Amino acid sequence: MTDATARLRAGTPRYLLVLPALVPLAIIFIGSLLRLADLGLRPFRDGQIGTGVTTDNLRRFVEDPYTWRVLGDTVLLGVVCAIVTVIVAYPMALALHRLRSGALRALALFLIFSPLLTSVVVRAYGWNVLLGDGGVINQTLRAIGLIDSPLRIMYEFPAVVIAMVHVLLPFAIFPLLGVVAQVPRSALEAANDLGASRRQVFWRVTFPLTRHSVVLTWQLCFALTISAFATPALLGGGRVQVLSGLVYTNVGAVDWPMAAVQSYALLVLTLLVIGGVNVAFRLAGRSGR
């Protein structure tokens, strides 16, 4: 703690400053999660939500094989999208960092930011135009004679991954760009002077120094993917089902208690995977020394 900070704290209402953010958060965020927990424990019979406490919904959730399949697909989609995003974002961040022209850098930054300026719904429409059976990609491939019948991309797993990675990329590139820029030049020069090849410099210096942020970025992308609803719904077209889609369907079908249980399953899933990756990362770091 610096001397100035120490003096600033004297007589200042420190807790009060956090209240304008904390009060709405406590009422709405925590309040919502508590209501949701309560709802998940209510009985649901003949299309009616009753009173009292029951574990029926939990049992219905666990015993439904369809739910487990959707749960598996949700995790798979999250893992795949997060891996692909990191693999695409890392080289882009590195390339962006190496750009020396300020104007080119600004242009590249603008283009990376540009998807954030349109709705995810609009981007889903754009992918529909590109990936559909009669869309740009299929028509182009057919025109140059590479295929006879259209490739089925739309309303399948690949379409959801393509669109989802597109949504995630800006969120991954920006933090990685900051980390890549923080790798000290002196370390790279030292490795170079000692005769390391480009590949060795990357794998022995740059990557180990940025590895922690790669894991954090992966976790953020995973959490964002399995929580997303509109993109999988619009590009999966009902053929690719994720848990958030089931929640929405059940809300429409008035089975709110089941929707609540599924929402909590999603939350537990996020915490389990993020926590699991943290533990694995720590163990790997220990055995690697």
Place this chain on the structure above:
Amino acid sequence: MSDRNRPLTIAVLVIGLAYLVAPLVFVVVNSFNDSGYGAWPPPGFSLRWYERLADQEGFLSAALVSLVVAAVAALGAVLAGTAAAVSITRFRYPGRRLIESLLLAPLIVPKVAIGLGAFILFLQTGFYGRDGALVALHLVLLLPFAVNIIGGALVRIPPVYEQAARDLGAGPVRAFVSATLPQLRRSLLAAYLLCFMISFDEVDATVFVVAPDQMTLPVSMYQYLQKYQDPTLAALSTVLIGATLAIVAVVLTTAGASATAGLQGGKGRIK
């Protein structure tokens, strides 16, 4: 040493950027496509989807709702977020770490969980359908971003200037406003614009909470796209892209650097 890598660097960037821009480009092109189902290549070009768009009154009122919600929620998030960021970066007190985690928690809790929970909460408290309901929900979703960006900036502003102001007799508020706030200006603008954009585009949680008479733009677009696939939505998007280009210009010229820095500043805190 980066010279040997130049072609590879350029190739990676060009391919990546093309991927990022492609759907937007084809949305704009397709808004002039004469075909109703977006046939490719376009059989002809017309402005009929723009005429159809002009007849859709739902989108205009939804756009107004979205604008108001985004403007108010972003303002609330930046004001409350600034106060909270000052509290957790400038002071040390028991429970500070817990409060920080709580402020960032909405980032990893699935949006459908927040949305459905808020819907039930609002329904039970008679808040559902009120003007403030959407603003309150968005405020909570935006707070982590505001706290991250502004907190990231505050860490880099040394408290000595503020202390100097205090030593010269300024009160705590005056010292903050005159010494720290001017250095925070760009980050505040960046935080506001980012929050505005996130709110303006929010579907995943909002879809649960909107009442039929307070439809937001992305939710009404979502529902339109589920029913029709015609280029009316492309025309609407082109109009929106045109309108937002002005905002981008502001972001990149005045606040782009601190927006980037703010996002980076938060990288170590998402746990």
